[in-house]
Amino acid sequence: MPSPWIWAPPGVAALLFLLVLATGSNRSIFLWLNHGGQVLGPAVWLHLTMLGDGGVALALVLPTIRRAPRAFWAALVAAVIAGLWTQVTKQVIDLPRPLGVFAPEFFYQAGPAYRHVSFPSGHAAAAFALAGIWVMGVGRHWLLRAALLLVATLVGLSRIMLGVHWPLDVLWGMLGGWIGAWLGLAMYGRRGWRTSGPGGFLVGALLLAVAAWLLVSRHIGIPAIMPMQRAIGSVCLAWGAWEMLRMLAPMGWWRAQKRRWDG
Template identity: 65%
Template sequence: MKTFPRSPWAWAPPLVAAALFGWVAATGSNHSLFLVLNHAGHQLGDNLWVNLTLLGDGAVALALVLPCIKRSPRCFWAALIAAVIATLYVQGVKQIINVPRPIAVFSPGEFFQAGPAYRAVSFPSGHAAAIFAITGIWIMGLARHYLLRVLLLVLATLVSLSRVMVGVHWPLDLLGGMLGGWLAAWTGLGLYGRYGWKTEGLGGLAAGVVLLVVAGWLLFSRHIGIPAVLPLQRTLGLVCLLWGAWEMLQMLPRLQLRRQSKGE
C-alpha cells in the first residue's frame, strides 16, 4: 500500500476527475453537457446503457466481490470496507446537498430517460461511487497488467456515463461519485494493508454468507426498475452465487484446521 500514492494508477484517475469537475462547475455546462451526452450516447442503442448501469448497482457490486473471498482476501475485505465508506459518503452528501434530477429540470421529451423517474437528491451518483470503489481496488491492487487496468478504467467510466444516458444524473454527479468511490477504495486498501484480515475465519465466513444472500436476492429482485436488465442481473446473481459458494466450500477444511490448531 505504501507504493500506491507514487503510482499514476492511484492518483491520476481522481486528479482527472477533479479537474473535469472544476471545469464543468466553472463553465456552468452541467446541464448542457448532460443533454449533449444523453442525446449522443443513444447512437449506440438504449439496451447497452441500461445493462451497463446495472453494474453500478450496490447489490450487484457486492455480489461481484464474492468470488474473491478465497482467491484474494485483500480485494474482498478492501471492497467491503470501500462499500461501507462509499455508501456513507453518497448518502451523507445527498442529505446535505439536495440537487434536483434532470427530470425535475427538463421536460420528459427533451432527453431519454429509463427506469424510475427520480426527481431529487441527484448529487453524487451512487452508481459511479460503487463502480469506482470496486474497480479502483482492482486497478490499484494489480501488479503490472497494464491492459487489464485500462479496460477496468474504461468499464467504470462507461458504467458511470450510463447514469447520464438513462437520464437520472448530471455529469457533476458522476464526477463527484467517482471521487468518493476512489477515496473509499484507497481507504479500504490502506486498512487491509495495515491489518491484513484473513477470510478463512468466522468473520470471513459470516461476510461470505451475507454476500451469498445478496447474490441470491438478485435472482428475484426487480429493484432496478428496468425490465430489460433482468436477464443480465439474474445471470450475474447466479454466477456469483455458485462461484462464491464453491470458494467458501473450499475454505471450510482450512477453517476447521485453524480451529483445531487453536484448540491444541
C-alpha cells in the same frame, strides 16, 4: 513517487468537476452526452448501469473471498465509505434530477422517473470503488487496469445516457468511490484480515444472501436487465459458495465431513 494509476483517475475526476462547476456547463454537457450516447442504443446503457447497482457490486465481490482476501476486504471497506460519501452528500445537497428540470421530451430518460436527490451518483461511486481496488492492486497488468477503468467510466456515463444524473453527480461519485478503494486497500495493508475465520464466513454468508436476492429482486426497476441480473446473481452465488466450501478444507471440516460420508 506514487504510480499514476493511483492518483490520475481521482485527479482527472476532481479537475473535470471543478472545470464543469466553474464554467456552469453542467446542463449543457448533460444534454450533449445524453443525445449523443443514444447512438449505441438503450440496451447497452441499461446493462452497464446495472453493474453500478449496490447489490450487484456486492455480489461481484463474493468470488474473491478465498483467492483474493485483500480485494475482498478492501472492497467491503470501500463499499461502506462510498455509501457514506453518497448518502451523506445527498442529505446535505438535494439537487433536482434532469427530469425535475427538463420536460421529458427534451432528453432521453429510461428506468424509474426520479426527480429529486440527484447529487451524487451512487452507481458511479460503486463502479469506481470496485475498479479502484483492482486498478491499484493488479501490479503491472496495465491492459487489465485500462479495461477496468473504461468499464467503470462507462457505468458512470450510463447514468447520464439514461437521463437520471448530471455530469457533476457522476464525477463526484467517481471521486468518492476511488477514495473508498484507496482507504480500503490502506486499511487492509494495516490489518491484514483473514477470510478463513468466523468473520470472513459471516460476511460471506451475507454476500451469498445478496447474490440469492438478485435472483428474485426487482429493485432496480428496469425489466430489460432482469435476465442479466439473475445471471450475475446465479454465477456469484454458485462461485462464492464453492470458494467458501474450499476454504473449509484447511480447517479440517471438509476432511471430517468426507470421512463421515464415506462411512
